[in-house]
Amino acid sequence: xxxxxxxxxxxxxxxxxxxxxxxxxxxxxxxxxxxxxxxxxxxxxxxxxxxxxxxxxxxxxxxxxxxxxxxxxxxxxxxxxxxxxxxxxxxxxxxxxxxxxxxxxxxxxxxxxxxxxxxxxxxxxxxxxxxxxxxxxxxxxxxxxxxxxxxxxxxxxxxxxxxxxxxxxxxxxxxxxxxxxxxxxxxxxxxxxxxxxxxxxxxxxxxxxxxxxxxxxxxxxxxxxxxxxxxxxxxxxxxxxxxxxxxxxxxxxx
Amino acid sequence: xxxxxxxxxxxxxxxxxxxxxxxxxxxxxxxxxxxxxxxxxxxxxxxxxxxxxxxxxxxxxxxxxxxxxxxxxxxxxxxxxxxxxxxxxxxxxxxxxxxxxxxxxxxxxxxxxxxxxxxxxxxxxxxxxxxxxxxxxxxxxxxxxxxxxxxxxxxxxxxxxxxxxxxxxxxxxxxxxxxxxxxxxxxxxxxxxxxxxxxxxxxxxxxxxxxxxxxxxxxxxxxxxxxxxxxxxxxxxxxxxxxxxxxxxxxxxxxxxxxxxxxxxxxxxxxxxxxxxxxxxxxxxxxxxxxxxxxxxxxxxxxxxxxxxxxxxxxxxxxxxxxxxxxxxxxxxxxxxxxxxxxxxxxxxxxxxxxxxxxxxxxxxxxxxxxxxxxxxxxxxxxxxxxxxxxxxxxxxxxxxxxxxxxxxxxxxxxxxxxxxxxxxxxxxxxxxxxxxxxxxxxxxxxxxxxxxxxxxxxxxxxxxxxxxxxxxxxxxxxxxxxxxxxxxxxxxxxxxxxxxxxxxxxxxxxxxxxxxxxxxxxxxxxxxxxxxxxxxxxxxxxxxxxxxxxxxxxxxxxxxxxxxxxxxxxxxxxxxxxxxxxxxxxxxxxxxxxxxxxxxxxxxxxxxxxxxxxxxxxxxxxxxxxxxxxxxxxxxxxxxxxxxxxxxxxxxxxxxxx
Numbered sequence: 001x002x003x004x005x006x007x008x009x010x011x012x013x014x015x016x017x018x019x020x021x022x023x024x025x026x027x028x029x030x031x032x033x034x035x036x037x038x039x040x041x042x043x044x045x046x047x048x049x050x051x052x053x054x055x056x057x058x059x060x061x062x063x064x065x066x067x068x069x070x071x072x073x074x075x076x077x078x079x080x081x082x083x084x085x086x087x088x089x090x091x092x093x094x095x096x097x098x099x100x101x102x103x104x105x106x107x108x109x110x111x112x113x114x115x116x117x118x119x120x121x122x123x124x125x126x127x128x129x130x131x132x133x134x135x136x137x138x139x140x141x142x143x144x145x146x147x148x149x150x151x152x153x154x155x156x157x158x159x160x161x162x163x164x165x166x167x168x169x170x171x172x173x174x175x176x177x178x179x180x181x182x183x184x185x186x187x188x189x190x191x192x193x194x195x196x197x198x199x200x201x202x203x204x205x206x207x208x209x210x211x212x213x214x215x216x217x218x219x220x221x222x223x224x225x226x227x228x229x230x231x232x233x234x235x236x237x238x239x240x241x242x243x244x245x246x247x248x249x250x251x252x253x254x
Numbered sequence: 255x256x257x258x259x260x261x262x263x264x265x266x267x268x269x270x271x272x273x274x275x276x277x278x279x280x281x282x283x284x285x286x287x288x289x290x291x292x293x294x295x296x297x298x299x300x301x302x303x304x305x306x307x308x309x310x311x312x313x314x315x316x317x318x319x320x321x322x323x324x325x326x327x328x329x330x331x332x333x334x335x336x337x338x339x340x341x342x343x344x345x346x347x348x349x350x351x352x353x354x355x356x357x358x359x360x361x362x363x364x365x366x367x368x369x370x371x372x373x374x375x376x377x378x379x380x381x382x383x384x385x386x387x388x389x390x391x392x393x394x395x396x397x398x399x400x401x402x403x404x405x406x407x408x409x410x411x412x413x414x415x416x417x418x419x420x421x422x423x424x425x426x427x428x429x430x431x432x433x434x435x436x437x438x439x440x441x442x443x444x445x446x447x448x449x450x451x452x453x454x455x456x457x458x459x460x461x462x463x464x465x466x467x468x469x470x471x472x473x474x475x476x477x478x479x480x481x482x483x484x485x486x487x488x489x490x491x492x493x494x495x496x497x498x499x500x501x502x503x504x505x506x507x508x509x510x511x512x513x514x515x516x517x518x519x520x521x522x523x524x525x526x527x528x529x530x531x532x533x534x535x536x537x538x539x540x541x542x543x544x545x546x547x548x549x550x551x552x553x554x555x556x557x558x559x560x561x562x563x564x565x566x567x568x569x570x571x572x573x574x575x576x577x578x579x580x581x582x583x584x585x586x587x588x589x590x591x592x593x594x595x596x597x598x599x600x601x602x603x604x605x606x607x608x609x610x611x612x613x614x615x616x617x618x619x620x621x622x623x624x625x626x627x628x629x630x631x632x633x634x635x636x637x638x639x640x641x642x643x644x645x646x647x648x649x650x651x652x653x654x655x656x657x658x659x660x661x662x663x664x665x666x667x668x669x670x671x672x673x674x675x676x677x678x679x680x681x682x683x684x685x686x687x688x689x690x691x692x693x694x695x696x697x698x699x700x701x702x703x704x705x706x707x708x709x710x711x712x713x714x715x716x717x718x719x720x721x722x723x724x725x726x727x728x729x730x731x732x733x734x735x736x737x738x739x740x741x742x743x744x745x746x747x748x749x750x751x752x753x754x755x756x757x758x759x760x761x762x763x764x765x766x767x768x769x770x771x772x773x774x775x776x777x778x779x780x781x782x783x784x785x786x787x788x789x790x791x792x793x794x795x796x797x798x799x800x801x802x803x804x805x806x807x808x809x810x811x812x813x814x815x816x817x818x819x820x821x822x823x824x825x826x827x828x829x830x831x832x833x834x835x836x837x838x839x840x841x842x843x844x845x846x847x848x849x850x851x852x853x854x855x856x857x858x859x860x861x862x863x864x865x866x867x868x869x870x871x872x873x874x875x876x877x878x879x880x881x882x883x884x885x886x887x888x889x890x891x892x893x894x895x896x897x898x899x900x901x902x903x904x905x906x907x908x909x910x911x912x913x
Contacts, residue, residue, distance in 0.1 A: 003531075015825075016825065016826070032529055032531060034528050034529055034531075034662075035529075035531045036533070036660075038533070039531045039532070039533050042531070042533055042776070043531065046774055046776060048820075049774045049818060049820055049829070050774070052818075052820070053820070054820055054821060055820060055828075055829060057826055057828055059321060060495055061320060061325055061327070061494040061495055061496050062325075062327060062329065062330045062494040062495075063494070063495055063533060063534045063536075064330055064492075064534075064536050064537075064656065065656060065659075066329055066330050066416065066418075066419055067320075067325045067326075067327070067329050067330065067494060068324070068325060068329075069320060069321065069325050084655070085659060089656070089659045089660070091659065091660070091662070093662060114465055114826055115825070115826040118321075118826065120321070120465075121321055121322065122321070122322065122442065124322065125322050125323070125324070125430060125433075125440070125442070126434075128426070128427060128430040129430040129431065129433045129434035130434060131434075132427055132430065133385070133386075133427035133428060133430060133431040134384065134385050134386045134427070135431065136381075136384045136385055136428075137306075137309045138302075138305065138306040138309060138381060138428075138725045138726070138729065139306075139377075139381075139725075139726075140384070141377070141380035141381045141383065141384035142380065142384070143380055144339070144379045144380045144382075144383040144384075144389075144397055145339075145341060145396050145397055147383065148394065148395030148396055149391060149395050150391075150395050151391050151392065151393050151395065154388055154389070154390070154391040154395075155388075155391075157386070157388040158388035158390075158413060158414065158420070161387075161388050161413075161420060161423065162416065162419075164419070165322065165324055188386065188388065189386050192386050192388070194383070194384055194385070194386045195386055
């Protein structure tokens with residue numbers, strides 16, 4: 001192990017969705033600055049298992065910052081102190097020996113806690129299912145280069161599409177609003193010619209689903225953008241608002 | 255051979271697939287509505303298959319262990335996806351992609367499957383663009399390409415270093431659309447723990463709801479395993495923490511043969527291991543080898559910083575050994591070459607188990623082009639470097655950031671240190687041309703099957719194969735089976751076979767929970783990984799493999815006596831999930847060693863030290879080993895080998911050379 005950091009953790013423990021939770025103190029010793037934050041949790045869990053205690057449940061999978069599964073609220077910030085970094089890519093060199101670190105799950109009505117630090121984010125899937133796609137069945141596509149797209153638009157669509165669906169934006173927002181997540185998908189598709197035929201129904205349906213899931217309203221504080229590990233821009237929200245108003249006013253259907 | 259009928263259509267290679275498609279039996283739309291298909295796994299193969307089959311009208315259920323289908327590990331693929339579009343006018347064609355893939359696989363893949371893959375590769379790009387996948391583009395608005403290993407054309411489509419993410423989100427959006435329309439029922443946070451066979455035919459699965467712990471029975475006329483590869487048998491790999499072999503292994507134990515288990519891809523460019531705490535390894539995309547040059551110092555134990563070592567004292571060993579392909583040799587070749595240098599004592603970094611991947615040469619080359627473009631006269635070296643850095647940043651920015659985050663070093667200033675790591679498994683469930691396993695009604699798609707990459711997969715071909723299987727192959731091939739199933743009524747999940755299967759799963763869970771030993775699941779997983787890496791990794795030999803088999807056997811015994819699995823069966827219990835997966839990995843590890851021991855030759859990712867040329871290249875034995883090994887499970891630690899002979903009718907089988 002060869003590490004020299006000793007830390008105090010205050011970790012949210014909650015047995016399941018129905019019970020109440022509380023912060024529990026843990027000591028972890030001999031932590032190496034080269035460990036990732038989740039590897040530090042592995043060390044703690046190994047210790048708990050050896051002691052016959054229940055290890056801490058947390059979501060994680062790829063551990064390379066792309067799957068969007070890890071979701072720890074660290075010292076009051078989603079994914080911890082660094083900008084543009086997911087929890088799994090946060091390393092212990094960002095902390096000091098002797099630090100006390102508070103670790104909580106995402107807090108949002110629409111993201112109920114499953115156990116400890118793991119929450120249910122299926123609301124995001126339902127929002128995508130409401131319209132976050134282009135309706136194209138397999139086998140119906142024309143040759144890819146028959147549809148030139150300006151590099152600027154393609155790049156901007158890519159920047160919006162880089163969202164990993166982790167939910168940090170919701171966790172960061174005092175209203176638990178999902179506007180950054182929803183707007184990233186709306187933007188990606190509205191910037192591209194493929195997304196045009198369903199432009200209006202998409203934004204209306206996705207926003208309706210977002211509201212139905214119990215996410216809060218956007219009050220433009222920008223915490224979502226500040227905490228997004230993938231740098232998704234607030235300008236997406238502005239674009240979605242324009243699309244939404246356009247759809248509401250401009251469409252005969254809605 | 256009756257057991258291993260690959261069902262390859264007759265006729266000319268170029269027309270097999272077209273003829274197959276126009277003659278395969280169809281299922282009429284009304285009948286499709288009553289046919290149920292279960293799909294396990296939601297990566298590229300699973301999501302693409304689910305969306306496509308639901309669009310056709312089948313009733314589809316999808317299962318994934320993650321909290322959302324979008325998390326599947328296809329998402330982490332970085333570099334790109336191959337397609338024989340020839341947009342670059344550089345001489346690419348379906349035949350060349352086919353040829354490169356067969357050769358790259360060291361002549362151990364099936365011609366007909368690979369040709370089909372090359373044929374549909376172009377459709378994949380069309381489909382993804384139509385979904386809104388934001389591929390990289392040129393200023394004219396057309397798609398951009400780059401090079402990958404083992405090819406001399408530019409056929410790789412990409413979206414920065416996040417190609418897998420963008421392709422998966424495309425397939426995921428199509429899947430979610432079908433979920434929203436009620437055509438697909440999604441079961442996330444569910445893990446398949448067994449298949450259910452009725453009268454020798456696969457009719458469903460037993461799945462565990464990972465949140466409540468409840469075991470569920472699901473019926474399907476057909477079951478598709480799209481559950482990925484088994485690289486995590488090595489504990490440390492570039493796979494996700496949850497990636498596992500359980501679905502495929504349970505199927506294997508119920509009659510599905512396992513093909514070529516010993517073919518493992520060790521990827522040459524990964525961030526080296528930094529300590530015992532390490533839980534996974536991180537890939538640095540092969541695309542970096544477009545612009546990065548790999549070298550070690552010519553002098554052993556050179557203590558100087560890499561930037562202080564002059565050009566003439568560096569050994570660009572790939573360029574030296576393989577001038578025709580240089581830094582873009584296939585992965586198995588590049589990995590072995592790195593190991594050779596490190597074993598010979600030329601490695602760098604504190605562990606001496608790393609080589610440099612250096613971008614300075616190409617940063618300066620790009621800088622000079624930028625200077626010319628912008629009419630800057632007499633630019634100094636710093637300006638050139640600065641402009642070149644911008645170009646490199648645009649191409650690989652996210653990878654450089656990731657490297658910096660993990661190692662704490664800035665790769666724009668210092669060459670990256672890299673070393674090979676387990677990345678992909680070419681082996682998997684044996685399937686025929688229809689992608690059906692040896693269990694009727696049970697299919698395997700994507701990395702979970704063994705089919706298209708032979709003994710070594712070329713870069714940017716995994717995404718291609720996953721999507722080909724899901725979008726363009728299974729929707730046709732499944733018709734030949736389901737057209738005979740239209741009279742099969744849904745079988746009640748009260749059927750005895752379901753009851754028996756569920757009880758078996760329940761028993762195995764209870765057993766894990768009641769051992770109450772002294773060591774954690776991870777403890778056993780790490781030990782298994784070490785045995786596999788040391789003795790069935792980048793180089794294998796008879797003695798080591800025999801030892802490994804014994805060590806794994808005793809590890810299995812110890813595991814079932816001394817593992818400690820905390821918690822209960824009826825709650826969210828990640829330790830229990832891990833325990834089941836590691837138990838399966840231990841059994842698989844043994845089979846991998848048995849397979850490696852049986853294959854007395856070196857080919858692709860399987861390098862037996864006894865079989866090499868004087869120059870240290872892999873030495874194949876086409877007379878005795880031009881076959882697919884398909885293993886039948888005969889009970890604990892007992893496997894029977896079946897052989898599928900590989901016939902090369904269109905490609906002249908030859909020693910693989912990248913010189």
